[in-house]
Amino acid sequence: MLRSNFAKPRKIGRWVCFFILVIVFESLSNFQAVKAESTDLHRPTVALALGGGGTRGIAHLSVLRVLIAEGIPIDAIAGTSMGAIVGGLYAAGTPLDKIENAFDTKSIVRAFDTVPLSVRLALVPFFLVPHFFGWHPYDGLYRGGRFAKYLTALAPPDKRKIELINHPKFWAVASNLIDGEPYIIKTGDIGRALQASSAIPALRRPVEHKDALLIDGGITENLPVEAAREMGCDYVIAVDVDQSLDFAEKKHFRKIGSVPTRCLNMGLRALDERQVALADAVINPDVNEIELLSHHESDVRRALRAGDLAARRAIPYIKEQLKQLQAQKDKEALSQN
Secondary structure (H helix, E strand, O other): OHHHHHHHHHHHHHHHHHHHHHHHHHHHHHHHHHHHHHHHHHOOOEEEEEOOOHHHHHHHHHHHHHHHHOOOOOOEEEEEOHHHHHHHHHHHOOOHHHHHHHHHOOHHHHHHOOOOHHHHHHOHHHHOHHHHOOOOOOOOOEOOHHHHHHHHHHOOHHHOEHHHOEOOEEEEEEEEOOOOOEEEEOOOEHHHHHHHHOOOOOOEOOEEEOOEEEEEHHHOOOOOHHHHHHOOOOEEEEEOOOOOOOOOOHHHHHOOOHHHHHHHHHHHHHHHHHHHHHOOEEEOOOOOOOOOOOOOHHHHHHHHHHHHHHHHHHHHHHHHHHHHHHHHHHHHHHHHO
């Protein structure tokens, strides 16, 4: 009898301890959830500015892979030309492997160059014929409609309008022939927007968008840091795929095409210097040996390696800055409570 009387309180005590542990565990869980929610609310938002650069811009694929693998959040993307193509398709939900495969198989090149350039140039005299009959199409060797349809098809069906792309948010940057200013495309068919952002003058015809007439964004804002800033994020990472201007011997400029190529790179550098200064961090892949419009598979691989290496080098700096920015935001949040 005595053993029974003692056992009952002991059994009750065990149940009390059990319930106390449950309450403590739930409290800790709720605390961790609130803490995680608070941390997430105070997390610095990050925007990417992906620059134009033709084949060199394939490096953006590797940069995105590294940022994702390292846990760097991507809340918004502003892209110009090739930066718009890679960034826009990724933002719409197209897997990076699928985008890379489009370059590996050259299906994207075939969609861009529907007819070999040499053939197009040979047919230039025939382009004058419509003018004799009162039809005056926009200037350019290629219309670009097939390219736009190809890009639209790469995006998931429910994200083929830019205004539907929110995670991350995406803007494409083009140049407006009407007023000579950069033009940010925030709505409309994604393929059409990417076509406009990469419409190389003379090679591609301008693209109509509302009241604007658009060509390649590289003419006015090749590295769209300013556009990325307008997206309202706390921190902007610029990915600059320009060719650096190393010292060149005089004899180099005896090569056919060397002078206009040099002038193009000089112009891009001058254009991008101001944009670089507006960024919080700059990832600059070494793409010096890659031609602007290369069709060589080796250049695709070289661009991917360059993007991977440059991004990995920048990660420690980016993480440290984001850590400091979050601490600042946490402090500001505490002072407001």
